[in-house]
Amino acid sequence: METRWKRIALLAAGVVISIALLAAEYSVIRQHDRQAAQDTRQAMVRNDVNSLAQRLDSLQEQAFLLALATLQHNDRQPSMPVLSLVSREFIRPDAGITDITLIRRVLPVERADFETVNSLTIHGVNGLQQEPSPQRSIYFPVEASLPDGANALPRGLDMGVSSGWIRSLEWARNTAHPVLLVSRDAVGAPQRLYIAVTLKDNRWILLLGLNRDTLAYGENMAAGNRQDMSRLIAWEKTARGDSKILFDSRSGRPIPPEAPLHSLTYDIGDMKVMLFGYGGDIEKSSGTYTIMAFTATACLLLWLALYRLTARIDGYRLQLAAEREMRSADQSTLASIQDALVKTEQARLESEARQQAILRASTDAFVLIDRHGTIISANPAAAALANQAGETLESLPAGSVLPDLYDATGLIHFEALAEALGRQPFEGHLVRSDGSQLEVEMSLSRVDMPDDPFYLVVCRDISVRKEKEAALINLKNSLAEQVEMQRSQLAALLEASPMAMAYIVDRNLKQVNQAFLDMFQCDDEQEILNQSTLRFYQSEEQWLRTGRALYNLLNEGKVVKSELRLVTKHGRPFWCRLYGKALNPSVPGLGTIWLYQDFSSDRAVEDALRAAKELAEDSSRAKTEFLANMSHELRTPMHAILGFAEMGQTRIGPLQDERLRHYFERIHTSGSRLLNLLNDLLDLAKMEVGRMEYRMGPHDLAQAISEAVDEFSPLAGARAIQMETIYSVRPIIARMDSLRIGQVMRNLLSNAIKFSPDNSRIRVSVHLSDDSMVEVSVEDQGPGVPPGELETIFDKFIQSSATKTGAGGTGLGLAICREIIHAHQGEILASNTPDGGALFRFRIPRDTTAPEVSDHGS
Known part of the structure; x- marks a missing residue:
């Protein structure tokens, strides 16, 4: 007892010393880990901030690429099919772009036309209500969005109402550089980031919605794994010196009071952005606990060794005493051992009997083979497969019954062959007593015994299964022959048909005839097989619309007919009549047969x-x-x-x-009116037969205009209409027929007085242009010309709808004016002023040989 207490005291002293050593070691390692964690956090934050700046650069490049791709696909104006085509590689969750919006720059004078063409109203958002946008100097409405989902910006929404957007969008138009925008006006919705880039004469703007998570941490980092990463905050630094948060990677949490571990100033467009990075939670190093555990284990093993050493010394002392006691018990122990041996032998014999009974009762064939390849024994199932008694199989070579277990060359020993075959079940043959071979499935395994190992072979009769497999193979070959025959028949039918025919599965061409290749100008069948029929449609929208309209009827078993405008391989459009029928409406996967008929000539x-x-x-x-x-x-x-x-x-x-x-x-x-009418008819008749005579020469255009104005001044004065004449220079020498130009001016002034209200004003302006032309304009304050009639009013016998209200006229005056101006190698145009009045302008060449003196006046 005293010795035991000494060992316990020694062990307690060791534990106390070990604890002191562990405490000192923990303090040193902990200090080292803090410094390492701080260095790691600093490097990670710096890398995250720089990566954020690189991703912003990459998104700007993607915006440029998308803008260039859009312009290359359409030289007139961007459209949704074009955007859908070029943006497939850009809108991806891992690319950082979630949506693309097309914005149109609309001036106040263009607002009505824009709303009419696009069937929408330019509006803003007041709370949760949409309200028509008030009168503004400029609008930036949404024209279309991709993808067109619930989160897409509504069509017609004026993006210019967002704070600071108009200034940034105008800056982008003037510099052709992308800008970064943030939406702050949406009620109840988180702020969203966009990159805007201009398109096509700065009239359209592409707005790229950014994925905030991908922008902050890149495409390979999921939002759920960021709790231990650095925190990134982007601030917009305004011109007034204050800052606004653009986005926070851990929004909803208070901003850390300490200084950021790394910061970076980044310029994008007209916006200066401050990027701040704060450290996250670095995973605690397990090295501290590993070293301490190792030290504690070493101390424990050391003191346990000392403990066991003292215990062994005490054990030697006790052993001597025990030996003396064991000698007296040897006789009784020997008798007990003998009894145990007898019981063990009985248990072994019973186990062998049970194993033999299991082998005899099993329906699978079991064959035991020694290491030299000789059969030791076989159960009744194996003997039944071999069609002979089990005793006759014993001592036979395994290869005589199972030829797959024998190497005919004699170079491979049975054990090596068994090692190669024993890895997985394999198929072989079993030789029966009559010499026939039975197909069996065998599995071979090695059984290691203390005295001598042996091999166990399990055989199963698979002859019936093989017969079924052969029958299935024959059936498969028969079906393949039938399919090939039907395919040959279909090919012969296609080639024999004078009409273009195609076999289509899932809207992909599987087989076509020569008439189809000739119709669509294809050189070889292989270039279009397994290709989509989309290439022969004018647009993807037409292809989708046709599929929705026709394939529902095909699946109902109906024969469909349609007339479409398709295109050939080289892009030549033509009118085509289509007939389609499904092979089996209940099994759509079998495909459809289509006939094509070109009826372009009939349509023409x-x-x-x-x-x-x-x-x-x-x-x-x-x-x-x-x-x-x-x-x-x-x-x-x-x-x-x-x-x-x-x-x-x-x-x-x-x-x-x-x-x-x-x-x-x-x-x-009245006679004069009748005479003028007859003169107009006579002039028109002369113009139509080319007999109108002109006396061209250098004449003072200002004088001809003044005479016409003076002639109509009394008529205008009777209605209190003020006539104002403005000349840039005077005299204005033009090569013209002064009588005919006076006729044009009298017709324009007559119309202006006729449609002007009382107490209004008519302005006649004459000035020189840079291309050696003289431009004369007559502007009134009447109702103007309807927009759809600005060209037709110059046709013969055609009057404006405003004329038909009671002002009279034959529809010949403006037609004669156009013929006269064209004879002077000039042009005449009609338009409306912003106030609603009509504006008629004509231009004729001036005589550059004559000097002109500046004399502004009215």
Whole structure:
């Protein structure tokens, strides 16, 4: 007992010393780990901040690439099919771009046309309500978004209402550089980041929505694994010196009070961004505990060794005493051992009997083979497979019954062959007593015994399974032959048909005939097989729309017919009539058969007939209106002439001279109107046959204009209409027929007075242009010309809808004006002023040989 207490005291002293050593070691290692963690955190934050700046550069490059790709696919204006085509490689969660929005820059004068063409209203957001955008100097409405989902920006939303967006978007237009934008005005929604880049004459802007998680940590870092990473905060530094947070990788938490471990100033567009990085939680190093555990284990083993050494010394002392006691017990122990041996032998014999019973009762064939390849024994199932008694199989070579276990060359020993075959089950043969071979599946395993190892072979009869497999193979070959025969029949049918035919599965071409290749201008069948039919449609939208309309009917077992405008391999469009039928509507995967018929020539004839019919109807309508107007115009002055002539004849006696003069003035005015009308008809007839005569020469255009203005001043003054004339220089020498140019001015002034309200103003401006031309404009404050009639009003017998309200006219005046101006190698145009009045301008060449003196006046 005393010795035991000494060992315990020695062990306790060792534990106390070990604890002291472990405490000192822990303090030193802990200090080292703190410094290492701080260095690691500093390097990680610096890397994250620099990576964020690199990702911003990469996103700007992607914006440029997307803009260039959009312009290369369409030289007129961007559209949704074009954007859908070029943006497939850009909108991906790992690419940092979540959506693409097309924004149009719209001026106030363009707002009505934009809303009409796009069937939308430019609006803003007030709380959760959408309200039409008020009058602004410029709008930036959303025209389209990809993908078109619930999170897409609504069409017509004016992005210019966001704080600071107009300044940034205008900066992007002026510099052609991308800008970074942040949405702060959405109620209840998190801030979103965008990169904007301009397109096509700065009229369109692409808005790229950014994935905040990918922007912060890159494409290989999931949001759920960032709790131990650095914290990234981006601030927008404004011109006033204050800052606004653009995004925070751990939004919702308070900003750390300590200084950031790394910061970087980054310029993108017109925005200066401050990137701050704060340290995350670095995983605690397990090295400290590993070293301490190793030290503690070493101390424990040392003191346990000392403990066991003292215990062994005490054990030697006790052993001597025990030996003396064991000698007296040897006789009784020997008898006990003998009894145990007898029981062990009985248990072994019982175990062997049970194993033999299991082998005999098993339905699988078991064959035991020694290491030299000789059969030791076989169970009844094995003997039944071999069709002989089990005793006759014993002592036979294994290869005589199982030939797959014998090497005919004699170079490979049985053990080596068994080692190679024993890894997995294999198929072989078993030789029966009558010499026939039975197909069996064998598995071979080695059994290691203390005295001598042996091998156990398990055999299963698979002859029935082999027969079924052979039958399945024959059936498969038969089906393959039938399929090949049907394919050959289909190929012969396709080639024999004079119409273009195609066999299509999942909208991919599987087989076509020569007529199909000729129709679509394809050189070889191999270049289009297994290709989508999309290449023969004018657009992806047409391809999708046709599929939705036709394939539902095909799956119902119906024969479909459609007429489409398709394109050949070289892009030549043509009209095609399609007929389709599903092979088996209940199994859509079997595909469909299609027939194609080119009826472009028939369609061209129909279009020509339709155009001719419309032209004839328009001509008939114009002539009818002309005759109606002419009958009215000729009848009115004629009635006046006849009426006043009759009055003059019947009342010339009693009437005073003044009344008589008034009557004959009316007769003269009506006759003049009739004469002017006849002159217009005569001029038009001369122009149509090319017999109009012009006396070209250098004349003062300002004088011809002044004469026309002076002639119409009394008519304008009667309605309090003010006429203003502005010349940039005077005289203005032009090569012209002064009589015909005066006729043009009188017609334009007559129309301006006719449609101007009382107490309004008509302005006539004359100035020189840089291309040696003289431009004359006549501007009134009347109702203007309807936008759809700015070109047609110059056609013969065509009047503006404003003219038909009662102002009169034959529709010949402007047509004659255009012919006269064209004869002077000039042009005449009509437009509307911003206030709604009409503006007519014509340009003719000036005579550059004559000097011109500046004389501004009105």
